[in-house]
Amino acid sequence: MANILIVYYSRKGENYWNGSLKTIAKGNTERVAEFIQRAVGGDLFEVDTVKPYSASYMTCIEEAKQELRAKARPEIKAFPEDLDKYDTIFVGYPNWWGTMPMCMFTLLERCDLSGKTILPFCTNEGSGLGSSERDLKALCKGATVLPGLSIHGAEAEQSEQKAAAWAKKSI
Numbered sequence: 001m002a003n004i005l006i007v008y009y010s011r012k013g014e015n016y017w018n019g020s021l022k023t024i025a026k027g028n029t030e031r032v033a034e035f036i037q038r039a040v041g042g043d044l045f046e047v048d049t050v051k052p053y054s055a056s057y058m059t060c061i062e063e064a065k066q067e068l069r070a071k072a073r074p075e076i077k078a079f080p081e082d083l084d085k086y087d088t089i090f091v092g093y094p095n096w097w098g099t100m101p102m103c104m105f106t107l108l109e110r111c112d113l114s115g116k117t118i119l120p121f122c123t124n125e126g127s128g129l130g131s132s133e134r135d136l137k138a139l140c141k142g143a144t145v146l147p148g149l150s151i152h153g154a155e156a157e158q159s160e161q162k163a164a165a166w167a168k169k170s171i
């Protein structure tokens, strides 16, 4: 049985859903992370930034664009411990401007994931995984990055079967 860690970033607050703004108490990616845990077990680890992104969707869009342009590495509150004990790591994130939020780059750049199997999952409003799989391969040197799962954010709540099936067949 694989030793599984599910690490994810997910933003609560105002979000864009099928063409309109809506405030959500639980992020889309967080929902999928929980479905994966329910299907295959493992430990959940939520990435959180020291400086929160704006709760306003439009402001956050701008913040994220600037971070991407600047190749920023925003500080995160904590890193997962005892990575040695895991061999399979699900990495979840929303698609922000075509890739992962920069805080995931902060995390992955600082963790040695060599020898591990990485399973990306990404919620988005239509751009799929974007360049995130390629970026993950560059960041996680020595790890095996397997094909990821894309979930439409607005359908995250209804995605349990899809997420569970993908997670089970991937491990």
Ligand SMILES: Cc1cc2nc3c(=O)[nH]c(=O)nc-3n(C[C@H](O)[C@H](O)[C@H](O)COP(=O)(O)O)c2cc1C
Binding pocket: 009, 010, 011, 012, 015, 016, 026, 027, 028, 029, 030, 057, 060, 061, 062, 064, 065, 093, 094, 095, 096, 097, 098, 099, 123, 124, 125, 126, 127, 128, 152, 153, 154
């Ligand atoms: C800053 C920002 C940038 C985004 N950029 C994209 C994008 O380039 N392509 C896309 O399909 N969706 C984009 N979205 C939509 C999110 O990927 C989508 O709503 C996702 O499900 C949010 O997940 P979360 O609730 O876990 O944070 C963006 C959202 C934000 C806040």
